[in-house]
Amino acid sequence: MNKVIYMDNNATTRVAPQVIREMLPVLETWYGNPSSMHGFGGAVGKRLDQARKQVADLLQADPGEIVFTSGGTESDNTAILAALASQPHKRHIVTTRVEHPAVLSLVKDLEERGYTVTWLGVDRKGHLNPDAVRKAVRKDTAIVSVMAANNETGVLFPIDKIAAITREKDVLLHTDAVQIMGKLPFSVQDIPVDFLSLSSHKIHGPKGVGALYVRKGVRFKPFIIGGHQEHGRRAGTENIPGIVGLGKACQLAARHLDEETIRVGKLRDRLEEGLLSSIDHSQLNGDQNNRLPNTTSIAFEFVEGEAILLLMNELGICASSGSACTSGSLEPSHVLRAMGIPFTYAHGSIRFSLSRYTTDQEVDTVIRELPPIIARLRELSPFC
């Protein structure tokens, strides 16, 4: 494969070289089990503590509030199921129609198992009205689960306002912060969520590891049951190389936050303007303000996303239509549908998601190569 222009960072990211450097010693040499009594295992335990602190620092949390998991999906599942298990008399869930499948499919499953769910919608720009949360919350609401930033459009949700409401109403709040991490600051001191999910591979850490923030004092029940790891909150021998990598990735994310937010944001804006101005019948999905600095979702009318992706792929340009884990399925994205995007647009939507490794030249290339691709596909289209 030739040089790749990787603009699919909301699907997964390149592992930072510094992260790999940090992981190698625990893969190669310090392979002990941190639960072991011997010093060889204990030395590994220290690295685990350090990683926990690094993750906590990114969120301004206490290390004791961090539980390591196998990824964003497990974190999401754990938070919601813990809230339900610790309040068995409460059987109502509030969430949105535009959550990631890690929340959406779980809550649908719970709905089938007899829980009541209020599904909050979004407007045409992808915004969620916090008042909708206020109206939805009931006496028997066990948890409100609202993502911090949408993975497809990058649109931000008003978690601060929602947290004020759930606090006032004394309801637990979970936020899927998988996409906001490393792109915008998020402090659990400023925004009093009870649970927060994050995933390593979205912030230049390795795949297969994530974390769940659980606010001190919030009742908890483990999802994976077995040994006493993670202070009894998540059983199973810890994924030490993954956790060490995640810790380092969090440290780097904090360091790069300001600088990269600005630089990446400018690159994204240039890409977006370049494409929208040179391609007719194209439009932005979601609000132009109030979103992640790295993401743009653009709809090209009359053409189909998969076809665009494959022609881009021949030039080594990687992007995505819908979220990575629903690509391969036939329906247009549930997020764009919830926003009411007409299907001729929704079908031709492409998400470009940049990262701190994205270069000016790469943006130039995409701005240059995409218009002829769209033109070529439109020649085929019965709508044109």
Add this chain to the structure above:
Amino acid sequence: MNKVIYMDNNATTRVAPQVIREMLPVLETWYGNPSSMHGFGGAVGKRLDQARKQVADLLQADPGEIVFTSGGTESDNTAILAALASQPHKRHIVTTRVEHPAVLSLVKDLEERGYTVTWLGVDRKGHLNPDAVRKAVRKDTAIVSVMAANNETGVLFPIDKIAAITREKDVLLHTDAVQIMGKLPFSVQDIPVDFLSLSSHKIHGPKGVGALYVRKGVRFKPFIIGGHQEHGRRAGTENIPGIVGLGKACQLAARHLDEETIRVGKLRDRLEEGLLSSIDHSQLNGDQNNRLPNTTSIAFEFVEGEAILLLMNELGICASSGSACTSGSLEPSHVLRAMGIPFTYAHGSIRFSLSRYTTDQEVDTVIRELPPIIARLRELSPFC
């Protein structure tokens, strides 16, 4: 830390250098998401397929029967909960008192949630009588979960006979094969289990990844719910470096099986004889035959395991008392208690677990160093 003599391979193992070599390209270069439409993600998908085949080959299974998980604990949880979820009218579980906490604690939790459990005991040598399974199985038994080899004593369970019974009675059978993998052959063609759990870090693969074998045609319900990964059987972006490492570890395990079983078995026997013959009031826990070739659990009367471990640790010798994840707790091992080992013995039990990296010299050192340690501690003991 000085040179380490690592005899705690049932807790976790050294990652084979060949495994790390295989993981590096997917950490460094091929970081794509296998669910993505672009070729960069697709290239990663091929590595995922290859690893699935390598795991399947070790078990003589079909690649379509392998589901990747975050480790042995998740595999155990998934198997048992899938069996219950897919047969909601069956509310009886059969398992043993000597399972790993990944099964034991889960089943205890299920018991509290209203399921009925038959807890099978073992005899003084650690053996399970397959007739006990026959007697325990009822019309409403959803699953029988019996480990293939015990992690503390290495004693093997008659899974072949149990499988014949569950087949005859048409009940699902799960085996926790975490400890037998790579130490003795296990073929799902010879032994018709329905679910089988294995863990990467016990067979010289990386931590934080495992697999669940699910026999074709067996009904399944995912434990972690979200995206469509693993053919809808386990959601969450795949831990590609971990999975690739597990695949390679399985391939190596198959290659080393014969040779290492014999060599490691001889080393273990020499260690065991050396210690039992030079230390009075010591005895083997569990049957001398019928067990894993790498494991020996020896009880030293009148002394306490933790003290032995710490003195050994000063010499760089790593072993364990009980299982890694219950160490730190004060109670003597539930396995030794279930076997009826008197408490003066149970408390002073040390598990040595060897691997293909264990050398003759290391065994010599332990045979030489342990007697004075035990003697020193016995001087302190009120029982002596």
Add this chain to the structure above:
Amino acid sequence: MYSEKVMQHFATPQNVGVIEDADGVGEVGNPVCGDMMTFYIKVNNGKIEDVKYQTFGCVAAIAVSSQVSELVKGKTLEEAKSLTKGVVAEALGGLPKQKMHCSNLGADALARAIHDYETRTHGQHPCPHRENQTAGCTQGCCDTGEIS
């Protein structure tokens, strides 16, 4: 994910376009995915002399339309009518399972174009689903616009 043949058709689709004075036009929309395909045919002496199409659809749909156009060009209407989605998929070296329905799109759009031609030329076309030419289609295909 896709066979080489699919990718080849996708990269260089054959017979793309519109026939302005077509003898038959067939359009189908796929309710599953919202995709659309239109086939145009020119008929001479009972043979499909020319065929063109437009597709708003996934890679499979584009490859399918290109493949169908190649398969039926120069064939008699009877031969063209016997074209099934299986034949199309096979000619493409197979399609991924979740994309098999896309091959329907091609065969259906072509069938509709032939149907349109026959309706235009014979008024009442010889529908295989009719007991006689005055009765309704027993499959309901003409009335609902669905051709099975």
